[in-house]
Amino acid sequence: MILFLFLSTHLTFSQVTLSLKNGTLGNIIQTIKTQTEYKFFYDDELTKLKVGDINEKNIPVKELLNKVLPPIGVTYKIDSQIIYLYTKHKKEQTPVHKDNPQKKIIKGCVTDSSGEPLIGVSVSVKGTTFGTVTDIDGNYTLTVPSGYNDIQFSYVGFKTELHSISSDGNLNISLNEDAQAIDEVVVTALGIKREKKMLGYSIQELKGDELNKTGDPSVTGALQGKVAGIQMNISGTGLNGSTKITIRGNSSLTDNNQPLWVVDGVPFNDNSSSSASLYGGIDRGGASVDINPEDIESISVLKGPNAAALYGSRAGNGVILITTKSGTRKEGFGINYTGSFTWTHVSETLHRQQLYGQGIDDKYTQSTPYSFGAKLDGHEYVAWNGETMPYSNYTDTFDDYFNTGFSQSHNVSLGNVTDKSNYRLSIGSLNSNGLFQGENLKKINIDLKAGTTINKFLSLDSKVSLSKTKAENRPFNGKNGEIYQLLMLPANIRLTDLQKYYTADKMHVNWYGPQEDVLNPYYVNNQLSNLDDRWRAFGYYSMKINFTPWLHATAKYAFDYYRT
Template sequence: MRISLALLFAVVLQLPAENGYAQRTHVAISMNNVSVEQILNKIEETSDYVFFYNDKTIQKNRIVSVRNKSGKILDILDDIFKGTDITYTVVDKQIILSTNKMQLVQQEGQIQVKGVVKDAGGDPLIGVNVKVKDSTVGTITDINGNFSLQAKKGDVLEVSYVGYATKTVRVQNAQVLNIVLTEDTEVLNEVVVTALGIKKEAKSLSYNVQQVSNDEITRIADANFVNNLNGKVAGVTINSSSAGVGGSSRVVMRGTKSLNGNNNALYVVDGIPMSDMSAASTQPTDSYEGAGQSGDPISGLNPEDIESISVLSGPSAAALYGSAAANGVVMITTKKGREGRTSVSISNNTTFSAPLVLPEFQNTYGQTEVGSYYSWGSKLNTPSSYDPKDFFQTGVNVTNAASLSTGTDKNQTYLSLGTTNANGIIHNNDYERYNVTVRNVAKMLKDKLTLDLSFMLSSVKEQNMTSQGLYYNPLVPLYLFPAGDDFSKVQAYQRYDSERNLLTQYWPYSTSLALQNPYWITEHIKIPNHKNRYMATASAKYDFADWINVTARAKMDRNNERRERMYDAGTNTLFASKYGYYSKSNIENQQIYGELLLNINKYFVDNTLNLTANVGANFENNDYQSDYFGGKLKSVANLFTFGNVDTSEKNLANQYGYHLKKRAIFGSAQIGYKSMAYLDVTARNDWSSTFKGTNTGSFFYPSIGLSGIITDIFRCSTDIMPYMKVRVSYSEVGNSPDVFLAIPTYALVDGV
């Protein structure tokens, strides 16, 4: 740091007294083969002293070793600067390093200004522009958010970052500046989460990444928060199923890619992919049935636990995930404890729902004939007053959440509880979800090792998840009800059968379509499901230096489901005997995932060049098992047990399962030039067990991209066009074969 002669004179006058203070301050240090800068930083961390020096004068990258047990700061400085022309002076709690040639007096009034820039959550911001107002002096922050530049007392620093409000700070003295930037909601965030959970500057990406904050997905509560992304992400189509409240959603990015395969996006939570539960998807086993499931892997997550969502909609963006991400990726970053504060959050969100638009029905002409669904008969004397809207009820969704966040600089803890209780607009379409989340992040080994442990539990109970189809769907007979007939008579949907001594269904219309009374479907055909999901995740990150680290992650994701079907006596005999029908299936799905990743992020040549590189490998094992038993009841009406199932029927039992293995190696590299131009390269090779029996053993997925910020390269920024970027990319992705597709098998048939 350059300071004036007057300040140096004051230093000399105070030197003897302050040397005495320095000698009384003890900071024992033992460090081998480290830079001078690291030792100076260590002294600043463990004492009240702050160093000031000129980077060009002090060789801060010079490697030295220190073993000082006395802890006297001046003795430590004698050791590290032995044999050099560096001298030091002490003023209060400031230590000024200089040379014997008095190089400090080069630019009168100039001081070295250091600082760190962070966001509101305490995380460092990379690539922030720090500029002396009305001058050409400026710099950008490094990977830890630190910056350093020359300025004069009274100068104003402008701190700007895309996605954050610009902040100005006046230079008062040479103390370290701690600057906190707040998000600007009118612009996009500068740092986004990309593949493998890696944070990058948005302007550096050669592909499309869109980020959505927690506020956007919790503003209006939905039993499945994925539906709240609708209309917020360009190029993404979100189709919520007709299964009712809590039903799954299909996320399709940039159009359908497969005619008969899975087109849904891959969900990734904190860098780890979630298992694909397509085998337990929302589609019923029979295309005519209407019994759906909330089977997508993300629907059981508590939306209050989510920090942000990044959508990687292009193949280049998702190339590091290989075949699993051929349809794009939805990256979810969850919350963790905050350092230095304890906070408790309690929230409630209650919403009501009702049908917005219903089909228009003609009410002028009556039935074609008695018992028919067709209404091509004579013109009615009085137009029909039938309105199917009367069948629906007001839906209610009540979401409660409570969370605790606490932590120190060494340990942060996050705990949350959540409940969702919802009733759909169709009676008996009910959904309940209970969530528990615990996460702890701890630092050890002098902050070089970071351990992140989390556990999530989700318990879901759902009933009558009505889906598209003909059977068991109350909307089909409701909409086909013939105009001119009296709907009130079928509202009394059950009549007493004196011969059987029980209530049976009343539906005086044609059975050719196997339709039933809509009220009977909702009240006497019960399809409950119960799901328990456990997700345990562990990760460890070791920092070899501030620019290189290795990360290991592991996850166990287990899902247990119980599905039942209970049709009361009186149900159409196409589906049940005169006593009823009962079936039960148990489904177990487990994913074991492991990953090892080396990360590099370093600036070179006075922050002119930046290299971000990642190399790693992962494995994934998926086990799926389904057991089914059920059939028509044989003797006792409405006794739903296995013992009451008629075993003379065919197809009573079924077993299905598979064990899927995936192995992969991957890598990526990005080179940036002056934060204006970037070159991206990624590569991944997958080995999947579904290739067994084929001539193909693996697939290779490369991508390359180039992007440039035109307004920065040509300095052509204007008020009309303050920011312009051009990017081009090429990638190759694909899907691995479905399970058993490469080795076809044939079902066993009785008597063959």
């Protein structure tokens, strides 16, 4: 259990003070931007609207907007500290011409690459002063004078595009993001949003959409190769094998070099429970598998010793900071489903010599497990099981032994946002069959995140994440494992003869021995079975109290329980 309590002078202003005489909407926008962290999207023409005399002290931003905007025919929407302004009744602002020539009315909708409507996009007729902005649903209506055919669409953070008017008068546009058009905003170690260039330490952020492109069911697997300076060595020890992560190289020759995991501002235990060694054991993997990649909004990697100043000595090797998804504003319940199906096949194996068979000194003999015998020339010989067969190379051992792995994952989430609250509930399931016979991993994730603003002084936030991971028949490693036994198998031994690994008189039948490090791989797979089951509950409850516009206190109770 962890309890965080801290005070900060982080400027989370929700109130402003202003005194205007015969002011404009542009004066109010500038005041709010100066005294708070809000940003604005609006049409430049709106800044010229007169709002009259205003004299307010410590007035909430929403109260101020509700007071001054309706009389001038302007409404607003707040989303992620961005205030969108648009005309409610007036669809466009166009100059008035007494000798107005023949005009054409066009309509359309502007969306982003994912199909979400964009609010406040500037739509104008190139070469004229005719223009308008899109409404809350991304729709617009524009009057185009005779003789003009090119419509320009511009929006902060997106590439400006020019399109010709269609014959039917409808022009629907999808704008593409311009990654270099705006300053990158990241979530810092304390969960505060800041422009990346203003941070005093190195950080790289990866969005959840980019993370989940490969459909990898584990966070470490999905993160591999996507962040510069981070090295990940994923072990080949079966499903959810342990991963060694280092950021900018090792910081110690003898100690742990793993970075610290932090989820929504709370340290997350990623200890591995592996018992794999040279002489056996199994690898149960790290606890990061308990995180559902579909619940991740972004991952930030803190790459420097300065990370230790934020989280102590545990963060000396760097920090992997995960921000999980919250509810987003959508119609209805905002239900979303994602699923993936993955097939896995052994793509490459070690090359083994296939010229000589079992024996020693260029002669075949059953008295040794080594492959220094006669050449595999196909002559008839009596094999270890008493059967007469050609002394030949019998196919590729690894390709014949391993299965084709199959994994399926499903995730359903629902959530929404109101002016004072938000929630998101997600349920995910994973079922994976590995390359080894009988190897299986099943996982269930339930994640609930919710928050509400009680009043201007008090807000609450919470997260509860439950997971259950069950693995069966993880492969044994080292000299007692199946891989080692396959590597040591002479080329003249047929795998089909080893599949019957026991008889009524003998529990363990093998081509040699058996002895401690010479075992039948099918015996290892079937007789040395294993099962591990882990339950985990992780989350926090937090309360934020605003004392003044420049001072607040946050108390956070965090928990991380797990049972194996």
